[in-house]
Amino acid sequence: MLARAAESASATWARPVTFDFDRVDVCDLSRHYGRRRALSRITLTCPAGEILGLLGPNGAGKSTLLAILATLLAPSSGEVRYGTRTAAEAGPALRARLGLLAHDLHLYPELTARENLRFFARLHGLPGVDARVGAGLENAALTDRADEAVSGFSRGMRQRLALERALLHEPRLLLLDEPFTGLDDQSALALVARLRGLSARGAIVVVATHDLDVAEGVLDRVAVLRDGRLIAVDDAREGLRKRYRTQVAAASRT
Amino acid sequence: MFLRVAWLIVQKDLTVEVRSRELIYTTAFFAVSCVLVFAFALVREGRPLEDAAAGILWIAIAFAGTLALGRTFERERHTETLRALLLAPASRPAIYVGKLAGILLLMAAVEAVLVPLVALFFDAPVLARPMYLLALLVSGTVGFAAVGTLFAAMLVRARSRDVLLPVLLYPITIPVIIAGVRGTAALFQPEPDVEMARMWIAILGFFDVVFVTLSLWTFEPLMTE
Numbered sequence: 001m002l003a004r005a006a007e008s009a010s011a012t013w014a015r016p017v018t019f020d021f022d023r024v025d026v027c028d029l030s031r032h033y034g035r036r037r038a039l040s041r042i043t044l045t046c047p048a049g050e051i052l053g054l055l056g057p058n059g060a061g062k063s064t065l066l067a068i069l070a071t072l073l074a075p076s077s078g079e080v081r082y083g084t085r086t087a088a089e090a091g092p093a094l095r096a097r098l099g100l101l102a103h104d105l106h107l108y109p110e111l112t113a114r115e116n117l118r119f120f121a122r123l124h125g126l127p128g129v130d131a132r133v134g135a136g137l138e139n140a141a142l143t144d145r146a147d148e149a150v151s152g153f154s155r156g157m158r159q160r161l162a163l164e165r166a167l168l169h170e171p172r173l174l175l176l177d178e179p180f181t182g183l184d185d186q187s188a189l190a191l192v193a194r195l196r197g198l199s200a201r202g203a204i205v206v207v208a209t210h211d212l213d214v215a216e217g218v219l220d221r222v223a224v225l226r227d228g229r230l231i232a233v234d235d236a237r238e239g240l241r242k243r244y245r246t247q248v249a250a251a252s253r254t
Numbered sequence: 255m256f257l258r259v260a261w262l263i264v265q266k267d268l269t270v271e272v273r274s275r276e277l278i279y280t281t282a283f284f285a286v287s288c289v290l291v292f293a294f295a296l297v298r299e300g301r302p303l304e305d306a307a308a309g310i311l312w313i314a315i316a317f318a319g320t321l322a323l324g325r326t327f328e329r330e331r332h333t334e335t336l337r338a339l340l341l342a343p344a345s346r347p348a349i350y351v352g353k354l355a356g357i358l359l360l361m362a363a364v365e366a367v368l369v370p371l372v373a374l375f376f377d378a379p380v381l382a383r384p385m386y387l388l389a390l391l392v393s394g395t396v397g398f399a400a401v402g403t404l405f406a407a408m409l410v411r412a413r414s415r416d417v418l419l420p421v422l423l424y425p426i427t428i429p430v431i432i433a434g435v436r437g438t439a440a441l442f443q444p445e446p447d448v449e450m451a452r453m454w455i456a457i458l459g460f461f462d463v464v465f466v467t468l469s470l471w472t473f474e475p476l477m478t479e
Contacts, residue, residue, distance in 0.1 A: 072337055074478050096343035104334035108266070110273040119266050123259065123342045149273070165338075 019093035021083025022048040024069065024173060024204055029078035031064055031228075038064040040228045041078070046204050048172070051195055051218060054208040056225035062208035063103065065225070066175045069206060070100045082173070096124065099171030101179055105162035109151035113142050113161050116150060117168060124169045136164035139194070141187075155182030163191065167198075174198060176207045180214055192218050256351075259344040263352025268359070270329070277325050281364050285318035286371060293375035307376035308438035311368060312394070312431050318364050319398055320420055322357055323406040331410045340477055350473040354403040354466075361395050378442045386451045387441055393458035394434035398427050400465040408476045430465075433457045 026044040030037070039061045046052045054062040067073040069080060071087040071094065079086050082094055100106075107116050117133040126132060137143045140160040150158060159182045166174065176195075180188050195218060199205050207219060224232040271277055292310045296303045330336040339349050369391075373380040380387055405422050409415040424431075437454030440447040 070341060072340060072478075092343040092345065095341055098341065100337075100341055102334060102337065104337075106333065106335050106338035108270055108333060108335060110270045111266070115269070119262065120338065120342070122262055123339070123344055125255070125343070 019082075019085070019090050019097065020172060021085070021097070022202070023083065024206075025081040026065075026069075027079050027081065029065075029068065029075050029080065031061075031068060031073065032076045037228050039068075039075075042225075042230045044223055044230065044233065046173075046206060048202045048204050049199050050220045051199050051205040051207060053214070053219035053222040054206065054225060055210065055212070055222045057210060059227075060225040061228040062210075062225055063177055064228075066100070066102070066177055066206065066208050069173065070098055070175050071095060072100075096169060097172040099166035099169065099174045101159075101163050101166045101174075101176045103177045103181075105158050106165065107150050107158060107162055110149060112147045112149055113137060113140070113153070114146040116161065117165060120165050121168050126169055132168055136161075136168055139167075140164045141190075156184055156187055159183055160187060163194075171203065173204045174206070176205070178209055178211075179207060180209070180211065256345055256348045259342075259348035260352040260355060263339070263349060264355045264359070267326070267353070267356035271356075271360070276329075277322055277360055278363060280325065281318040281322045281360065282367050284321055285314045285364050285368050288314040288317055289368060289371050289375060297375060302376040305439045305442070307372050307378035307442050308435045310376065311372045311378075311438060312434045314368050314372075315361065315365060315391075315395065315434075316398060316424070316427070316431055318368075319357075319361050319395070319402060320423060322360050322364075323399070323402040323423075324416060324419055326353065326357055326360075327406040327410045336407070336410055346474040346477060347470045350403060350407070350469060353407065354399055354469075357399045357403055358395060361399060365391055365395065379444075379446070380442075383441050383446050383448060383451065386446075386448060386455070387438065389455045390434055390437045390441070390451065390458065393455055393462055394430055394437075397430040397458055397461040397465050400462065400469050401426050401430075404469040404473060404476070407473070430458065430461050433461070 024046040026042050026046075029039060029042040031039040042061075042065065044052075054065060056062055064073065068075055082090055082097075085094070087094055108119070111119065114133060114137065117136045118129060121129045121132050134143075137146045140157075140163070142157060142161060145153070145157070150161065153161070159179070163176075163179065166176075179191060183191060195205055195207075199220075207214070221233065221235050223230055224234065289310055292306070292313075293302075296306045296310070327336070330339075340346065342349075369380055369387075372378050402419075402423050405419055406415075409418050409422075412418055433454045437451045437458070440450035440454065
């Protein structure tokens with residue numbers, strides 16, 4: 001019985017990662033925590049090659065939506081389709097195509113920068129681990145501090161390293177929660193260029209932020225959330241700030 | 255592939271522990287304190303209470319194990335790295351096995367300190383049947399840690415996790431602890447009762463298979479919030 005359970009689990013892991021998708025559809029999605037409504041009937045599409053922003057004040061439901069897109073949270077109702085499949089249908093193969101940079105950076109403070117990247121690269125079963133880790137450290141501008149424990153890094157350095165951890169396996173869907181937190185101007189510009197490059201190569205990038213400067217400078221389209229409801233989907237051209245305030249104010253009155 | 259992922263997690267946990275030494279110091283100190291306090295209470299004029307040694311040994315293992323389980327997952331919760339593990343395309347049961355193996359190694363290190371201490375203070379004949387005692391310790395620890403790892407992972411987001419872990423864990427692992435105590439007591443008699451010890455080892459083996467199998471099957475659904 002024990003051997004069969006382990007074998008079944010092993011078979012799941014060994015499944016070849018062939019799953020890919022060119023769009024993510026959020027369909028009538030709701031999520032409740034007990035009686036509290038975190039998301040209510042969200043419907044949204046994110047096509048490949050687009051940087052979509054989730055805008056909204058604190059508590060609007062941005063992080064909950066990111067966690068559901070990352071398959072870490074199950075929706076209370078509705079579904080997310082990655083191409084033609086749901087998370088349950090795609091299984092671990094879907095997780096091989098997802099990258100998440102959360103507010104908590106998912107790094108082990110006792111390990112060095114190199115050890116952190118190496119661990120996650122090996123956990124993903126990636127080929128050419130050393131080359132990927134070296135490139136990641138270079139992109140994060142941490143080559144000279146690669147063998148220092150992450151606990152001694154500043155927030156910006158950890159943020160850059162965490163981004164490289166999320167990108168190690170070249171995800172199709174990249175989910176970023178407030179990615180500019182703690183970054184200096186130079187690092188922020190480098191991140192913008194990186195995101196542009198990823199979307200040009202066909203990645204789907206979803207950025208949750210409450211920073212309108214980020215929204216106007218980086219995003220192609222924004223979805224505005226308030227109190228768990230999607231109140232507007234808009235392109236991120238100039239004048240977004242004024243429109244966003246009008247939309248949030250209008251939603252507050254209803 | 256399954257074992258490779260589990261091994262990766264064990265290696266990572268060991269590296270983190272070697273650098274911080276937080277868990278080994280706290281659990282070993284706690285377990286040793288437990289034995290010392292009971293030694294003062296239960297040893298009179300150099301003569302311990304009959305069968306006390308087996309009970310004290312398993313109480314110390316259970317308490318130190320609970321502490322280790324809570325702290326191991328607290329570490330993953332603090333940095334939210336458990337989510338990163340769950341996000342990897344690895345089998346989630348492999349993640350469970352890796353965490354379980356790490357806790358087993360830690361508990362083995364604590365037991366390596368506890369057993370000589372119990373022998374010293376309670377005059378327990380730990381070397382009378384060493385292989386049987388080892389079998390009891392291994393099978394009892396696996397059963398306890400198998401359920402404990404599942405519950406500790408499941409409760410990692412619960413606000414009252416420190417209270418809930420022992421409340422959920424002890425009622426379910428009581429049969430394991432009783433089997434461990436009875437089997438060890440049979441070995442610590444002046445004339446070790448090997449037949450009785452064998453029976454308890456077999457019972458513990460049965461618990462291990464049931465607990466590990468159920469944990470492997472339920473880990474994935476329980477970890478999806």
